[in-house]
Amino acid sequence: MNALSDYKGQEPAWCPGCGNFPILETLKTALFELGMESHQFTIVSGIGQAAKLPHYLKCNTFNGLHGRALPPATGMRLVNHEMPVIVTSGDGDCYGEGGNHLIHAIRRNINVTLLVHDNQIYGLTKGQASPTTTEGVVTKTQPFGANASELNPISLAIGLDCSFVARGYAADSVFLKSIIKEAITHKGFALVDILQPCVTFNKLNTYSWYKERVYHLDETYNPYDRAEAFKLAIKPPDKIPTGIIYKNNKLTFEERISILKESPLVKQGFSLKTTLKELDTFY
Amino acid sequence: MNALSDYKGQEPAWCPGCGNFPILETLKTALFELGMESHQFTIVSGIGQAAKLPHYLKCNTFNGLHGRALPPATGMRLVNHEMPVIVTSGDGDCYGEGGNHLIHAIRRNINVTLLVHDNQIYGLTKGQASPTTTEGVVTKTQPFGANASELNPISLAIGLDCSFVARGYAADSVFLKSIIKEAITHKGFALVDILQPCVTFNKLNTYSWYKERVYHLDETYNPYDRAEAFKLAIKPPDKIPTGIIYKNNKLTFEERISILKESPLVKQGFSLKTTLKELDTFY
Amino acid sequence: MRESMDYTILIGGKAGQGLQTIGGVLARLFSRMGYHVFSHQDYMSRIRGGHNFYQLRFSDKEVSSSKKKAHIIVALDLTTIELHKEDLEENGIIIFDAQSVKQTFTGQEYLNVPFDKIAVENGGDKIMSNTAAIGAVLGMLRLEMTLLEEIIHTNLKKKGNDIINKNILTAKAGYQYAINECTQCSFAVSMPGKNGNMLIDTSQAVGLGSIMSGCKFYCGYPMTPSTAVMNYIGSKAQEYSIVVEQTEDEISSINMALGASYGGVRSMTGSSGGGFALMTEGVSLAGMMELPVVITLAQRPGPATGLPTRTEQGDLLFVLHSGHGEFPRVVFAPGNPEQGLYLTNKAFDLAEKYQIPAFIITDQYIADAQWTYESLDTNNLVYNDYRLRSSEGEEAESAYKRYSFSEGAVSPLAVPGDSKRLVVLDSDEHDEDGHMIEDAEMRTKMMQKRLFQKLPLIQQEIEAPFYFGGEKPDIVVTGWGSTYGIIKDAVMSLSKTQNIAMLHFSQIYPLPLYEHFDYLKILSEARITICVENNATGQFAYLMRAETGYKFTHNINHFDGRPFLLESLTGEINECIERL
Amino acid sequence: MRESMDYTILIGGKAGQGLQTIGGVLARLFSRMGYHVFSHQDYMSRIRGGHNFYQLRFSDKEVSSSKKKAHIIVALDLTTIELHKEDLEENGIIIFDAQSVKQTFTGQEYLNVPFDKIAVENGGDKIMSNTAAIGAVLGMLRLEMTLLEEIIHTNLKKKGNDIINKNILTAKAGYQYAINECTQCSFAVSMPGKNGNMLIDTSQAVGLGSIMSGCKFYCGYPMTPSTAVMNYIGSKAQEYSIVVEQTEDEISSINMALGASYGGVRSMTGSSGGGFALMTEGVSLAGMMELPVVITLAQRPGPATGLPTRTEQGDLLFVLHSGHGEFPRVVFAPGNPEQGLYLTNKAFDLAEKYQIPAFIITDQYIADAQWTYESLDTNNLVYNDYRLRSSEGEEAESAYKRYSFSEGAVSPLAVPGDSKRLVVLDSDEHDEDGHMIEDAEMRTKMMQKRLFQKLPLIQQEIEAPFYFGGEKPDIVVTGWGSTYGIIKDAVMSLSKTQNIAMLHFSQIYPLPLYEHFDYLKILSEARITICVENNATGQFAYLMRAETGYKFTHNINHFDGRPFLLESLTGEINECIERL
Ligand SMILES: Cc1ncc(C[n+]2csc(CCOP(=O)(O)OP(=O)(O)O)c2C)c(N)n1
Ligand SMILES: Cc1ncc(C[n+]2csc(CCOP(=O)(O)OP(=O)(O)O)c2C)c(N)n1
Numbered sequence A, B: 001m002n003a004l005s006d007y008k009g010q011e012p013a014w015c016p017g018c019g020n021f022p023i024l025e026t027l028k029t030a031l032f033e034l035g036m037e038s039h040q041f042t043i044v045s046g047i048g049q050a051a052k053l054p055h056y057l058k059c060n061t062f063n064g065l066h067g068r069a070l071p072p073a074t075g076m077r078l079v080n081h082e083m084p085v086i087v088t089s090g091d092g093d094c095y096g097e098g099g100n101h102l103i104h105a106i107r108r109n110i111n112v113t114l115l116v117h118d119n120q121i122y123g124l125t126k127g128q129a130s131p132t133t134t135e136g137v138v139t140k141t142q143p144f145g146a147n148a149s150e151l152n153p154i155s156l157a158i159g160l161d162c163s164f165v166a167r168g169y170a171a172d173s174v175f176l177k178s179i180i181k182e183a184i185t186h187k188g189f190a191l192v193d194i195l196q197p198c199v200t201f202n203k204l205n206t207y208s209w210y211k212e213r214v215y216h217l218d219e220t221y222n223p224y225d226r227a228e229a230f231k232l233a234i235k236p237p238d239k240i241p242t243g244i245i246y247k248n249n250k251l252t253f254e255e256r257i258s259i260l261k262e263s264p265l266v267k268q269g270f271s272l273k274t275t276l277k278e279l280d281t282f283y
Numbered sequence C, D: 001m002r003e004s005m006d007y008t009i010l011i012g013g014k015a016g017q018g019l020q021t022i023g024g025v026l027a028r029l030f031s032r033m034g035y036h037v038f039s040h041q042d043y044m045s046r047i048r049g050g051h052n053f054y055q056l057r058f059s060d061k062e063v064s065s066s067k068k069k070a071h072i073i074v075a076l077d078l079t080t081i082e083l084h085k086e087d088l089e090e091n092g093i094i095i096f097d098a099q100s101v102k103q104t105f106t107g108q109e110y111l112n113v114p115f116d117k118i119a120v121e122n123g124g125d126k127i128m129s130n131t132a133a134i135g136a137v138l139g140m141l142r143l144e145m146t147l148l149e150e151i152i153h154t155n156l157k158k159k160g161n162d163i164i165n166k167n168i169l170t171a172k173a174g175y176q177y178a179i180n181e182c183t184q185c186s187f188a189v190s191m192p193g194k195n196g197n198m199l200i201d202t203s204q205a206v207g208l209g210s211i212m213s214g215c216k217f218y219c220g221y222p223m224t225p226s227t228a229v230m231n232y233i234g235s236k237a238q239e240y241s242i243v244v245e246q247t248e249d250e251i252s253s254i255n256m257a258l259g260a261s262y263g264g265v266r267s268m269t270g271s272s273g274g275g276f277a278l279m280t281e282g283v284s285l286a287g288m289m290e291l292p293v294v295i296t297l298a299q300r301p302g303p304a305t306g307l308p309t310r311t312e313q314g315d316l317l318f319v320l321h322s323g324h325g326e327f328p329r330v331v332f333a334p335g336n337p338e339q340g341l342y343l344t345n346k347a348f349d350l351a352e353k354y355q356i357p358a359f360i361i362t363d364q365y366i367a368d369a370q371w372t373y374e375s376l377d378t379n380n381l382v383y384n385d386y387r388l389r390s391s392e393g394e395e396a397e398s399a400y401k402r403y404s405f406s407e408g409a410v411s412p413l414a415v416p417g418d419s420k421r422l423v424v425l426d427s428d429e430h431d432e433d434g435h436m437i438e439d440a441e442m443r444t445k446m447m448q449k450r451l452f453q454k455l456p457l458i459q460q461e462i463e464a465p466f467y468f469g470g471e472k473p474d475i476v477v478t479g480w481g482s483t484y485g486i487i488k489d490a491v492m493s494l495s496k497t498q499n500i501a502m503l504h505f506s507q508i509y510p511l512p513l514y515e516h517f518d519y520l521k522i523l524s525e526a527r528i529t530i531c532v533e534n535n536a537t538g539q540f541a542y543l544m545r546a547e548t549g550y551k552f553t554h555n556i557n558h559f560d561g562r563p564f565l566l567e568s569l570t571g572e573i574n575e576c577i578e579r580l
């Protein structure tokens, strides 16, 4: 790898001013600084604005179905646990359609880095409420307002004892970069919920709205205390902490599968001959 | 309603000694004591051993698909919020296949009582690991052992700020009955995770295993403190608290939908004539 | 010149530039004036940028398709000029704002209208440049301004008088600019001299149809192009007391809709391709439980995410066979808003009458396309409450069996809580009471009731296909669903020189009985039969062959995500004729 | 008496009583002795109680179906006697333990063997009563005990010598009891005088096939009757280094399998009815991404949960059209374990060769049914690694295009991380690089490559259907999948008196080309053609008509969740013949 520009992919089709732009640039820088070349990692995504990211960043890409990024990411890791896998997802993609996979990816503690571009809205489909949309917001498909409480991905993940739980803010590039780098190098499932302004459809959670609320967790904060992390996570959202909120050092899923000890599955050979003896077991 | 025997349904097809029997009897007693007659409530279930329950207890029944009990329960409540709805589910049904619906039913705070017969195993399909199976247990479909951490439904639900979160134990009928009664009368989504021995497939979490660990939360415990409840929920499982672990008094989903204020949807009439004027809006 | 007036206007630009507003206002304007209008949309899967267009045809005779060539092209950006200038009709004109497209064009066919400048000078804000464009188009056509003022009033009511007045001023200025500058404008606009027409698209028609059928519950998960139906119903939810709920996923949608149906109301859900795929298990559940539900499927090109904002008829066979196991269903595919309204009503009626899932298939093209009508017939709409809601006395009620054999194919469906009747539904095979069973005899009886007894009854309800042509046509052009309009326009124009007929199926499954109208005879006796489909494999032709054995002599298939256009379809039909 | 020896043993009892163990040991015993064995199972959806049975036929000639009538009924409970006594063959015998069924029966056809008592007296524990029963059956048949001792040794190795010896003692006592007491036993058991046979069911064969095809990843969610394949592969996972993962739901299964395939290994998933329905979106994804994956569908009666432990062929059309949009696939339905092994291997090969989803359809009946073979041919199995794994140098690698048009229908599929090639897959329509596009031209080209260019190549790979009969048969009995054995036995027996042939499809889609074998001609020239299906609507017949226009003269359909039995199918075929 030589230059940051080597990551340049297709021209983004996002709206001018979209919070996805700084996320894309930050991710590129993080990868660059980690020395990961385009062919050395894979980005898996679902469908949504965030999910388009791998087209805009040169890399191995599995841009699959809406809500279904984590299962292929898991499959990929299980057959090749030397391949770093990053998932870029949206709040609808990950917490709505894909909610069940999130729960179980956390349980598995598969070593995948999940970046949720959380714009608190369905962007690509034009402005419906997402699971993180603030209660009460009225949209065309929420004629009575978003009547469900907004999902708190941080407390959910801590509730599931997720191995790495962080929150970042799209416009806070330097800090976000440090979080993303830690998430990528963390051994285990890492969730980074990234607050992302959607300038077109989310008129509530704007750049200035976030700016007033977002703050950094400082060095004194201990992310290893689960109960304290939970307390922080459920505080009223007038001030929004960013940084690594919780982490632990569980074994990864890949580490717990004995047959993966020696080498990744994809590198283990096969010959039909070695299997012929199985026929004998049926006599 | 006259007698407990009025709830008698089909002959259960459960194994002799199964923990589902006391749950069934306890539920009947709770309903009886609450004065709810068979036609006055509905039980919705998915597929699994627990899901067979409504056939064994005379009532309005929607025995739907595996993992999909909560959506029809929600649909039912939305069109008739005068109808109490109870869901009987299994750990696979509810936390595995149905995990996404659980998250969002909690977010909606739909006024449904969810009883999860948590036998920490897939019973009906013959003994595969469920999301609550203890890490490491080997089964035919877990040849490398259950490698994911077991799901903690209590901390998950508290993480989602579920309106009512309780744990009961199948063989502890009197206490379980009191929990179920409170869950049914609670206004909002109520999750009761019921520890249920499966005498056929779960050789680890047996009656005696539970007996050694289960204890009652006493009056001094304050279920309204979310952070404390979380602490309790994540304690190591050498001692298992039962009782109401967390609750809050949020508005229910039904209450937040303006058009349901006056009467349940199913009682609101319809006449084609009143809609004819809509044609004019297209000129 | 022309026999009748028939103009096409294309408005092109980037997503977010408001071309839908321009198109929408013009379409509404022309229909209010009493013209017949047909419009369709072409847009990319992005929110800003790219290239989109809105195409509108208006005429003093009925029009039901789009043409390739346009008389006026409103170019909001350079790309529009580059991409569409070849499609300009003779004497057609491209209007554009040289300053905003950052290039100028000269020549007979170009008219530079400084939209932005007009907007700033008259309205005080560039934001009104689209209003200037609308005014300019009217000016080019030498039409009156009064109706536009009315529309500005209605559309901007919420924004207050100041905004309204500024917009009117801007529109007038654009209008005047075109009157003065477009010396080459030679459009001969005949006055329709009639009352205003309705303007409606098929998503609205399906939404309207569901409201007029007493639908009380709609749930769905956003997915283009199916969301439009949800949006329409949502916009009326308060007024007609309809619960509209966005679910966490499509699996929840179908199951929640079934729960609502069980609860005793008419309920509906809808999606597109992948979202519908997730519903198929629930479709099978509806089949087993015998629960009424209406499902709309707005098709888009697959497989997988495909071309999410474009059009295709690629899911017919998937819908027909969706869900494991065997159970009856009805499948309708409206070819225009009128059919959309009628068939949605019929879907609700049959779903409840026979306790089955009923499908309405559209696609992006027909979902968005606007048509005009003098009025829509509502006399053919029905509303019957087929539920068992009366009270009978305790004993009779306790004898209630959800799946009783005693009433033949359709066992009365009671409403839980409404009486002492216990309503027991099971996804397993069950007995009359609704409790699960395993014996072969009961299984066979239930299959007979659910499937074989119902099928002939349902089939009797299906009406003849639309037929247009003589008794013994040489050529029959057949289609289904969204191709209704285009086939009609093509066949009408070809019928001047050919003994050609049109056959169109909107009630697709079960196929209509020959008793009503012997389409098989017509087809078998024709020399050339062409099945036109917007898919690759000819799915309707496959269905016809499977059901009737009949094989079309020709197939015309497009699968590029775009709708058929009149010139090219006519050309392709002609090729089939000539090839023989 | 009989031309050849052909005995049926039925073991009946409650779930949990161990009748599968008795049946399994007897089946293994007979096959080791060199007999031909066919067994099938009938069980309820419960873990304890109810009524289940295991039926086993053994003969000195090939057998491939079950008969209704049994020669020996081992009744572990009263219900078995009550339900099955009518099905006893002439001179057949019901053995039971009067004490444990709590009733006694007298008469020529009953033999009371005190299983429990024998077990307690010889083994010291009632738990061995099934061993006593096995011994007794051998005694009734006057077969040797040696092989049973061997089997007891192998099966109970882990339990230690004490348990083994007690079981052997118990078996011998049961044996001796029958020798002494069954004076009415008149079974004439010919010695096969050959080597032992293999005994295998089709779930095992499919699992074995996947292992022998280099499958390295299996994921699935438990669902009867599909779980057996997962169990088999799971039992070998350690030895052959296969990751076996139970997913949270079936949506995850198909998507995880695709992720694994993308990662560079052969991968597989499977389910039944409703679980498969949830996979259909992912099937479409495989189609769009052109990712190889093998999917097994073990059918059971639907709709919805249906009869979860029973059998049906009700999902053929659903599979054929599953997934939105249009893309190629292959569908195989093995009719016996031999075909199961071969077709699984072929599915893996074709899936990877053409980068498509390949399906293997079974059903509960064929999944559980055991067959014997002298040996299975492995010479017809292939393993080719079609992935692009070689290294080319940086420049060439950076020019790699996942969906390159330059190699025709199939673009080389590289392995991410294996070289500098970037492997870009997209669920949207895409260009050669794999990046999303919206233009009509690229869309059309991709559809042409993905669908139309591949289809004829795939079709060339499909082999002729199995045909058994003369050149000009009067009667042709046709079937697909699990009915292979029963049709074969029925047609063999009818061929003594009729000019009858059998036609069986296990490579179902695409249908075989006529070039290989003109089955259409055979059918068209026959007088009576019967399509036998274990479903209500005749799905294969529908497919045949859609694809070829051919309509069978007769259909035999069962849909009661039970397999066909020899006597009744033969009867029904005769009826068709007589009716004409
Ligand atoms: C199964 C399925 N359902 C629905 C859709 C339509 N869809 C595409 S993106 C999207 C939501 C996007 O929201 P989010 O995930 O928050 O991403 P954003 O666009 O906001 O970044 C939806 C509903 C789909 N493609 N597939
Ligand atoms: C979509 C689908 N997948 C799988 C199944 C098979 N299945 C039936 S019950 C069950 C699991 C039962 O486990 P649990 O929910 O814990 O209930 P239990 O039997 O233990 O009470 C499964 C996997 C199904 N019926 N439908």
Ligand code: SF4
Binding pocket: A013, A014, A015, A017, A018, A019, A020, A049, A119, A123, A124, A197, A198, A199, A200, A201, C047, C048
């Ligand atoms: S719609 Fe919102 S999230 Fe999507 S690109 Fe535009 S600004 Fe970004």
Ligand code: SF4
Binding pocket: B013, B014, B015, B017, B018, B019, B020, B049, B119, B123, B124, B197, B198, B199, B200, B201, D047, D048
């Ligand atoms: S298998 Fe387990 S859960 Fe199921 S009925 Fe038997 S004991 Fe109960």
Ligand SMILES: [Mg+2]
Binding pocket: A048, A090, A091, A092, A117, A118, A119, A120, A121, A122, A123, A130
């Ligand atoms: Mg979003």
Ligand SMILES: [Mg+2]
Binding pocket: B048, B090, B091, B092, B117, B118, B119, B120, B121, B122, B123, B130
């Ligand atoms: Mg369980």
